[in-house]
Amino acid sequence: MIPVSTSACQDQRQTEPGWQSILQHAVSDPVELCRRLALPLSDQEAITAACQLFPLRVPEPYLARIEMGNASDPLLLQVLPQAMELQEHAGFISDPLDEQAHNPVPGLVHKYASRVLLITTSLCAVHCRYCFRREFPYDDNRNSRLDWQQALDYVRTHQELNEVILSGGDPLSLPDRQLGWLMEQIAAIPHIRRLRIHSRLPVVIPQRITKECLAWLTGNRLQTIMVLHCNHPNEIDLAVSNAIKQLCKAGITVLNQSVLLAGINDHAPTLASLSERLFAAGALPYYLHALDRVRGSHHFAVQDGRGIQIHHELQALLPGFLVPRLVREEAGHHSKSWLV
Ligand code: SF4
Numbered sequence: 001m002i003p004v005s006t007s008a009c010q011d012q013r014q015t016e017p018g019w020q021s022i023l024q025h026a027v028s029d030p031v032e033l034c035r036r037l038a039l040p041l042s043d044q045e046a047i048t049a050a051c052q053l054f055p056l057r058v059p060e061p062y063l064a065r066i067e068m069g070n071a072s073d074p075l076l077l078q079v080l081p082q083a084m085e086l087q088e089h090a091g092f093i094s095d096p097l098d099e100q101a102h103n104p105v106p107g108l109v110h111k112y113a114s115r116v117l118l119i120t121t122s123l124c125a126v127h128c129r130y131c132f133r134r135e136f137p138y139d140d141n142r143n144s145r146l147d148w149q150q151a152l153d154y155v156r157t158h159q160e161l162n163e164v165i166l167s168g169g170d171p172l173s174l175p176d177r178q179l180g181w182l183m184e185q186i187a188a189i190p191h192i193r194r195l196r197i198h199s200r201l202p203v204v205i206p207q208r209i210t211k212e213c214l215a216w217l218t219g220n221r222l223q224t225i226m227v228l229h230c231n232h233p234n235e236i237d238l239a240v241s242n243a244i245k246q247l248c249k250a251g252i253t254v255l256n257q258s259v260l261l262a263g264i265n266d267h268a269p270t271l272a273s274l275s276e277r278l279f280a281a282g283a284l285p286y287y288l289h290a291l292d293r294v295r296g297s298h299h300f301a302v303q304d305g306r307g308i309q310i311h312h313e314l315q316a317l318l319p320g321f322l323v324p325r326l327v328r329e330e331a332g333h334h335s336k337s338w339l340v
Pocket residue numbers: 124125126127128131132133168169170200229
């Protein structure tokens with residue numbers, strides 16, 4: 001098993017694999033995953049079919065946080081393909097946020113007035129079974145410099161924009177050199193003030209926060225915000241906590257968004273513990289998303305009424321600044337809808 005570094009910034013010993021190696025060697029076979037966790041693999045045929053629709057992907061540092069022999073582990077349930085993904089349910093569709101209607105040039109989504117989202121890559125370090133982009137047409141949104149030029153030209157000509165969001169896939173799965181170049185291009189556009197990076201990599205492979213990464217994140221005039229995606233307190237071990245602290249120490253604002261997921265975090269004390277651990281490391285809880293109704297994710301859905309009740313219970317457990325806002329993203333709306 002690959003050891004998890006307790007120091008996130010890259011003072012790793014020679015014997016430890018770098019983040020790119022960890023990314024490359026993520027577990028992608030459900031038989032191997034179950035063997036590693038001492039779990040029986042039931043329903044193998046259906047799980048193989050689910051993997052064909054959206055492959056399994058679990059990197060070693062995340063795998064190391066899953067409890068051996070526990071088929072209900074909240075981290076395992078986020079990544080293990082299930083037969084239930086094959087069931088069709090009314091209202092659960094391939095593009096629940098209608099992003100393809102807001103895709104004016106390859107690699108760019110423009111839904112909200114002041115900000116645009118760049119689809120920088122199709123690659124993620126982990127495959128979250130509830131991901132709303134599990135069927136996103138990444139092949140139509142390639143990330144060569146030529147495609148990025150088209151997206152950057154769009155940003156240059158739209159003076160009403162003040163913020164660019166790097167998304168994906170996971171933008172931090174790209175090499176630092178490529179991201180540094182992109183950052184320079186964005187910083188050279190005078191009307192852009194902020195750069196936001198949506199990433200799950202500091203959570204699933206905390207070794208990703210290297211000196212090189214911090215250098216391009218901070219080496220320009222933009223205000224930089226890192227929005228993590230963490231759903232359960234067990235996802236935050238010492239290495240993740242140190243990675244967040246490194247980002248904060250470098251002057252980056254660190255926020256977190258979670259998805260409310262049945263059987264994983266639909267429990268106020270669990271969410272309270274998540275907020276406490278995030279804040280202890282320096283990250284502020286930002287959004288708690290109602291599930292985006294993507295095909296194959298119905299078994300993760302929490303009814304709105306139950307979500308609102310959990311949120312009320314959460315308010316009773318935490319100071320206001322640690323309570324994430326419960327929101328839903330709806331196709332065609334100009335902002336997120338607040339459920340509470
Ligand atoms: S890391 Fe983000 S983009 Fe990638 S599968 Fe998970 S939710 Fe989807």
